Amino acid sequence: MFKKALADLKTSAPLRSSDRRKLKQRVLQSFPVLQPEEGDLLVPDGLQSQKFSTHLEEPGVAYLSPEGDPLWFTIGKGSEELIPTVYTLWKRPDLLPFLSTPALVVPKLISGADLMIPGVIQHSPDLVPDQLVSVTQYHRGAIGPPLAVGRMAVSSDTLRSAEEKDIKGKAVYVLHTWKDALWEMGSSKKADVPSPRDFGAADADEEPDTEASTADGQDTQPPDGDVDLESNDVQAPDTEHTSGVEPANGQSEGSSSTAKLTAEDVSSLLRTALIQAIGTTLSKIPPSSFPMSASTFWSTYVLPARPAFALEMYGLPDASSIDVKHSTFKNVKTFLKASAKEGLIKLKESKSDITVTGRAHLFFQHPDVLARRPHRTIGDIESKVKKAEDREQKEREAEEKRKGEIQVSELWKPFGTTVPFFVAAEKDTSELYNPTEIRNIVNDYVSSRNLINANDQQYINVGSDQALAIAVSVKGEDTPEFMKRDEVLRRVRAHMQTWHEIRAEGRDTLRKKGELKPISVVVKVRQGRKACTLITGFEPYGLQAEELAEELRKVCASSTSVTPIQGKPNSLEVMVQGKQIKAVTDLLIARGVPKKWIEATDQTTSKKK
Incomplete structure (x- = not known):
């Protein structure tokens, strides 16, 4: 909306005290998360108002701080809806619900694009269409600062089911972003981007991990992915959840309020993960995959199958708390032996090591496996994040490749019999036009003069308009009264003068008459x-x-x-x-x-x- 400079920008005027108080009251009523004392921070003394129009000729009003930073704005004639700017959201980051997107998407938002559904990594729960939201850059294990403000195009239910149903389209209609024309009005436009936020109370409730440290405080955990069967010091992969936050396309289960995660809860969740793995991924691997080491079995199949709903249920920032060292078992070996006693798996022990001996020993017909309820897993979420990052990386590589590629454009100039048509359409006859522009000119001309055939909208009444009839006429042939739209476009372009344009990085643009x-x-x-x-x-x-x-x-x-x-x-x-x-x-x-x-x-x- 603000990707181009504001038009018809009026002189700013100080807000009267009574108007400022009314504005502050509107802010407090519109955003219930605010405390009364925060009104003076977000609607300060010395506030100024300034009228403007966007490049799309939409009228609006911006409310500026005494320093000149835009804090709020409205869009639309007579609109009363106050929309916070990125400046305001940096003061109060949790003012709006949020969605996060990979870093590679942020430049596209700044250039004027809307946020698409495949670009959503995580989001606040219970979002509805038209709701104001902030868009943040995705940070693993934290919430990035707001970088855009927009309006939801879909609900959070749609986002949750998008991957399963392959739903595409827009997630957020972006209204304003960091570094756009509205941001550039501010005196603080060169301010540094705030650091990502932590998870507050959810983190404070976690107990220190004394088992993973030595007496002198040095961390003794092995590298990521390495499993010690006795102590299970495993660093689980980070995920993209926050307290009260849903993964994009995730399945929300359990309570939305945070609860204390006990050792018994962790044990239950890990058992659920094992049952999920047996009923899904392990049932599909070939027999040649066995025997399998306990370390591989645990890291490759059990940990990725941990239920994602537990993150929201217990207000966890990531999946590291759902780990066997926090359970009643304390290590992988004890957990697997207990599972073997239940008849879920069969193990073979040699010296200090154990292995899962084969598919036949994974009991797919166990009652708990048959009765399992499928759930969204941590592995599903990590896979989505990876896909989004890979997709954005490919787009960036393709963009870099296009930069080095010679850009060839075919253009056409009004000529001969088409000149009167372009004059009638009030277009510059000395300009060069691409195919899309020619199509739009013809379509707008046909619509404005009601030349669409009433009996068949595929046809244009070319005989009813002299300028159009001349533009499509062929020497020696009678011009038909009606003509299909595509044929009209083909003839208009065929009667224009052919040009071409070549652009290449580091060279002057070449425009030349004739077909390339x-x-x-x-x-x-x-x-x-x-x-x-x-x-x-x-x-x-x-x-x-x-x-x-x-x-x-x-x-x-x-x-x-x-x-x-x-x-x-x-x-x-x-x-x-x-x-x-x-x-x-x-x-x-x-x-x-x-x-x-x-x-x-x-x-x-x-x-x-």
Whole structure:
């Protein structure tokens, strides 16, 4: 909403004392989490108001601190809804419910994008559409500072079921972000981003882990993933939960209020995890996976199957508390032996080590396994986080690749019979237009003049408008009274003048009249039976013949040459010995030429590549 500079910005005016008191009362009523004494912090003395319009011509009012930082704003003519800015949320981070997203998504939000459902890692519970929320950067084991304010597009129920039902679409309509035009109005715009918040009371309730420390206070836990069967000093992977916070696409169970996690509770949760693992992942692995060490069995199958609902039920910041050292068993070996006595698994013990001996000894027909209730697991959540991070990483890599790629645009200019149409449409006839812009111009023109056929909306009444009829007419043919919309668009563009534009990092933008042709890579037979590969048409893409020939000589380990093309004094041909279509194509792509603009033909087989 504020991705571009504000328009029609009025001079700021001090708020009268009575208006400030009314505004403070509105804030306290709109946000019940606030205490009365916090009103003066968020609606301070010396508050100023300033009217503005967004670049989308939406009217609004910003309320500024005495220092000039925007604290609140409204959007829409006569709107009374107060929306906190990021400045305000940094003063009171828990003012709004929140959703968290990976770091790689944040720049997209700042550039004006809305938050999509696949980008949500965790969120507050009980969210409803149109509710104001803050968006934070995801931090493992903590809550990041608010970086955006928006309005929910869906409910938290939709977010929880998104992965299972493959739901896409928008999660939050973003209204304002850190570093947007509204943020840049503030005098504190260069302030450092606050540190992530901890989990407050949920952390304070946890008891110190005396078993994992020596007398001198040094931590004796082994590295992550290593399991000591006697002490089970295992550092479980962090997850993305906070007290009262739901994982995205997670299954919420149990009480929403925090409770004390006892050793008996941990034992019960671990047993639930074992039963879940037996009924799911362990039932699908091949018999060759056994015998399996207790360490692998525990780390790979049991720990990931811990129930995610326990995090919310007990107000846990992560899954490290749901660990055998906090249970009544104290170590993995004791837990597994107890499970074997119940008939859930069968073990083989040798000296100080134990192993799970095979699939046949995992009793899938055990009554507790058959009666298990499927649950969302810690492993499911970690998998979602990994997928989101991988997806964002791939998008970032693709974006980096596009930066180095030559950008080719096909453009068209009003010409001949299309000039009157563009004049009638009140468009600049000296401008160059891309296909989308031409389509929008035609559609807007047709709609504004009611030229859509009443009997069949696929057709346009071209005969009812002289400027449009001239633009689509073909010499020597009668212009039909009706014409399909796609045919109208095709003819308008066909009658315009063709141009092209080439952009490349570090080079001046090239705009030239005429249709751009792809680079030609042709394999021909010369000098008897010897095949060679000829490359032409590369000059418009900023490639030099001598450099191209030298690189191909090294890449193909073949002789190369550069010769002028007969009849084309400004064009050269690069020749490389042998059938080198793949090597040449790969080199051109590496130099930034989009594959679409490379046309390869092997004339020895008469096939295009």
